[in-house]
Amino acid sequence: MSNSLGKMRSRAAVVDLTAGTVAYEDTPPEVVRxxxxxxxxxxxxxxKMLQPNVDPLSPDNVLILGTGALTGTGAxxxxxxxxxxxxxxxxxxxxxxxxxxxxxxxxxxxxxxLIIKGRARHPxxxxxxxxxxxxxxxxxxxxxxxxEIDTALHNDYGQSIEAVTIGPAGENMVRFACVMTxxxxxxxxGGTGAVMGSKNLKAVVAAGGxxxxxxxxxxxxxxxxxxKKYLTNSMVxxxxxxxxxxxxxxxxxxxxxxxxxxxxxxxFEDTLNAEVIHEHIDKxxxxxxxxxxxxxxNTYKGEGPEYTTVGLLGAxxxxxxxxxxxxxxxxxNRLGMDVSSVGGVLSxxxxxxxxxxxxxxxxxxxxxxxxxxxxxxxxxxxxAREGFGDVLADSxxxxxxxxxxxxNYLTAIKGLPQSDPHDxxxxxxxxxxxxxxxxxxxxxxxxxxxxxFDLPPELxxxxxxxxxxxxxxxxxxxxxxxxxxxxIYSIVDSVGICKFICHGFNSPKLLKYDHFSQLLNAAFGAxxxxxxxxxxxxxxxxxxxxxxxxxxxRRPQDMLPRRYFDEPLPHGVAKGHHVDRDKFFEMLGRYYxxxxxxxxGMVPKSRIVELMAPWNGxxxxxx
Amino acid sequence: xxxxxxxxxxxxxxxxAGFEYQAxxxxxxxxxxxxxxxAVALTLDRKTGQVLFDRNRCVGCAMCVMVxxxxxxxxxxxxxxxxxxDQCVGRDKPACVAACSTGAIDFVETDDxxxxxxxxxxx
Numbered sequence: 001m002s003n004s005l006g007k008m009r010s011r012a013a014v015v016d017l018t019a020g021t022v023a024y025e026d027t028p029p030e031v032v033r034x035x036x037x038x039x040x041x042x043x044x045x046x047x048k049m050l051q052p053n054v055d056p057l058s059p060d061n062v063l064i065l066g067t068g069a070l071t072g073t074g075a076x077x078x079x080x081x082x083x084x085x086x087x088x089x090x091x092x093x094x095x096x097x098x099x100x101x102x103x104x105x106x107x108x109x110x111x112x113x114l115i116i117k118g119r120a121r122h123p124x125x126x127x128x129x130x131x132x133x134x135x136x137x138x139x140x141x142x143x144x145x146x147x148e149i150d151t152a153l154h155n156d157y158g159q160s161i162e163a164v165t166i167g168p169a170g171e172n173m174v175r176f177a178c179v180m181t182x183x184x185x186x187x188x189x190g191g192t193g194a195v196m197g198s199k200n201l202k203a204v205v206a207a208g209g210x211x212x213x214x215x216x217x218x219x220x221x222x223x224x225x226x227x228k229k230y231l232t233n234s235m236v237x238x239x240x241x242x243x244x245x246x247x248x249x250x251x252x253x254x255x256x257x258x259x260x261x262x263x264x265x266x267x268f269e270d271t272l273n274a275e276v277i278h279e280h281i282d283k284x285x286x287x288x289x290x291x292x293x294x295x296x297x298n299t300y301k302g303e304g305p306e307y308t309t310v311g312l313l314g315a316x317x318x319x320x321x322x323x324x325x326x327x328x329x330x331x332x333n334r335l336g337m338d339v340s341s342v343g344g345v346l347s348x349x350x351x352x353x354x355x356x357x358x359x360x361x362x363x364x365x366x367x368x369x370x371x372x373x374x375x376x377x378x379x380x381x382x383x384a385r386e387g388f389g390d391v392l393a394d395s396x397x398x399x400x401x402x403x404x405x406x407x408n409y410l411t412a413i414k415g416l417p418q419s420d421p422h423d424x425x426x427x428x429x430x431x432x433x434x435x436x437x438x439x440x441x442x443x444x445x446x447x448x449x450x451x452x453f454d455l456p457p458e459l460x461x462x463x464x465x466x467x468x469x470x471x472x473x474x475x476x477x478x479x480x481x482x483x484x485x486x487x488i489y490s491i492v493d494s495v496g497i498c499k500f501i502c503h504g505f506n507s508p509k510l511l512k513y514d515h516f517s518q519l520l521n522a523a524f525g526a527x528x529x530x531x532x533x534x535x536x537x538x539x540x541x542x543x544x545x546x547x548x549x550x551x552x553x554r555r556p557q558d559m560l561p562r563r564y565f566d567e568p569l570p571h572g573v574a575k576g577h578h579v580d581r582d583k584f585f586e587m588l589g590r591y592y593x594x595x596x597x598x599x600x601g602m603v604p605k606s607r608i609v610e611l612m613a614p615w616n617g618x619x620x621x622x623x
Numbered sequence: 624x625x626x627x628x629x630x631x632x633x634x635x636x637x638x639x640a641g642f643e644y645q646a647x648x649x650x651x652x653x654x655x656x657x658x659x660x661x662a663v664a665l666t667l668d669r670k671t672g673q674v675l676f677d678r679n680r681c682v683g684c685a686m687c688v689m690v691x692x693x694x695x696x697x698x699x700x701x702x703x704x705x706x707x708x709d710q711c712v713g714r715d716k717p718a719c720v721a722a723c724s725t726g727a728i729d730f731v732e733t734d735d736x737x738x739x740x741x742x743x744x745x746x
Contacts (some may be wrong), residue, residue, distance in 0.1 A: 225722065
């Protein structure tokens with residue numbers, strides 16, 4: 001590989017909470033070149049450091065907080081980091097990307113990546129300042145919710161610090177507790193917060209430090225201004241900045257694909273439309289360096305809601321009252337939990353009760369859809385792990401106790417409840433995407449929805465590098481669509497930029513590989529070609545797959561929820577559509593072939609050797 | 624160096640209370656920082672009302688930091704200098720105005736209604 005990294009560096013602090021020690025290392029340049037940062041470097045470390053089959057909530061698990069390669073440079077929307085660990089919700093990969101203000105501050109504090117292992121004897125805080133990490137007593141903060149801890153840390157450590165925290169749910173090791181920053185931003189999926197809680201770690205405080213060098217600040221600023229103009233002209237960027245992600249609710253509802261009543265229905269009330277939500281919003285606010293500003297400050301002392309929240313805590317629970325859905329959103333954030341899993345698990349329990357599969361002996365009383373007060377109570381009991389809440393806090397791992405051992409009524413894959421409120425029975429690429437997503441049923445790994453825009457064939461050819469079937473309900477060529485999206489999102493997650501300005505996520509325009517290479521090269525004087533970035537993308541996807549292969553994932557785990565196969569959608573444009581098993585498995589087979597995995601979905605051993613070669617300083621084979 | 628704590632605009636956020644405060648030079652009519660600066664690094668351009676900063680003259684005493692009523696001057700403890708808005712003299716458009724994507728910040732030279740209104744908020 002001929003490229004130079006220029007001034008691009010990546011420094012890691014390895015914290016052993018059991019021993020109370022901190023070691024520092026510069027990530028080897030070959031590894032930085034091969035995995036960039038953020039999600040990419042995190043999986044490179046996790047694969048190397050973690051032994052297979054460890055208990056995710058034991059001291060042996062490793063929690064990595066890693067900033068992206070462009071995080072904090074001032075590049076558009078570059079305020080992000082990834083929290084990566086073995087998930088206590090799935091026992092597979094837990095990897096979640098998060099915005100806010102913490103990631104740039106961590107980098108300015110002189111550390112790009114925190115690698116945390118062991119378990120502290122008592123509640124602790126990590127403080128990062130001037131390139132040094134110290135372990136401090138946090139007993140006084142234990143028990144605080146997300147709002148309280150954020151306020152307390154700013155009062156005690158200074159107004160200019162930034163922090164990641166856990167709330168009561170993380171302390172109680174709820175399997176879908178989040179690592180949070182501010183009062184709403186979350187490394188949401190897979191229970192990263194439960195791992196932090198299992199380590200007795202309440203917060204990480206970034207207090208500032210030396211900053212880092214930009215190769216040529218004037219030309220880098222000029223490039224960012226140019227990109228800002230390009231991006232802010234985009235219609236989807238403008239709309240996201242005005243009303244945020246709830247704009248997607250109406251789209252799914254119109255199609256008849258909004259998950260409703262635990263996916264027993266697929267259309268719901270208009271009370272959760274973006275314009276209605278907006279009546280409950282004080283203003284739109286942003287993350288660090290953001291030009292989109294899609295986050296709401298609502299009028300009920302909180303931030304949000306996202307589309308995910310209005311879908312999964314609204315339609316999916318049949319709660320239509322706008323204010324109440326926003327109140328539930330605020331409550332879940334305050335307790336530090338993943339709204340997707342909370343909504344998915346609650347609706348699962350409600351349907352099981354509706355069908356008589358569980359009864360009062362486990363629930364403690366009647367539970368029904370559409371009951372806001374009940375939802376509020378159950379959410380609190382989950383975070384506290386009290387009564388029935390203690391069962392639900394185990395997510396898909398409560399299946400036996402809920403008399404649904406095969407999770408027939410839980411919309412989940414690989415044990416992870418599906419995040420997107422979009423029912424995947426209609427768009428077949430979307431179905432494949434959540435089936436192959438490395439962390440379980442999740443839309444942020446691929447979310448191939450450009451198809452609903454009815455784009456001209458020549459534009460599709462340009463995007464996908466092949467002729468793809470324009471029909472969203474077709475199974476043909478969708479493996480190409482999914483792989484293309486997965487690849488570029490692994491880059492945007494590795495450079496620490498938000499998907500909302502990434503090509504393919506909501507728009508056929510926005511930032512592509514050439515922009516990412518321009519930004520990296522301008523910021524650091526590096527020389528990344530477009531092809532090299534594409535090779536990084538494939539590496540990240542393959543290594544994540546190798547990680548979950550090592551934990552036992554094979555073809556049978558790339559399986560959609562039963563309902564997506566067996567029950568046709570009842571409403572709207574999508575009425576009558578479901579996923580055909582045979583065609584789905586053929587599509588999955590084509591996807592493996594395209595990825596050069598074997599028929600069982602395994603990454604070949606020779607490829608794993610290649611993927612790990614950068615750790616040995618070895619030259620990498622062509623990829 | 625990339626480090627937002629060394630910017631001439633500092634934004635304090637309190638997400639729980641639900642507000643942001645932007646600490647930025649408000650161009651006081653009778654700026655206390657200029658009066659306090661013994662190194663004559665800070666001067667008032669009476670024609671434009673701009674507070675001008677000559678970084679080379681700054682000796683890092685932080686008197687300006689202490690007297691600024693708007694928290695708009697921060698000490699750069701590594702460089703031993705003050706950091707404050709230098710009005711981007713010489714640039715077509717101040718860097719902050721160019722970077723802002725919402726139009727929340729603008730640079731207005733004339734004595735128009737907006738300026739007058741803003742002047743009401745000056746010290």
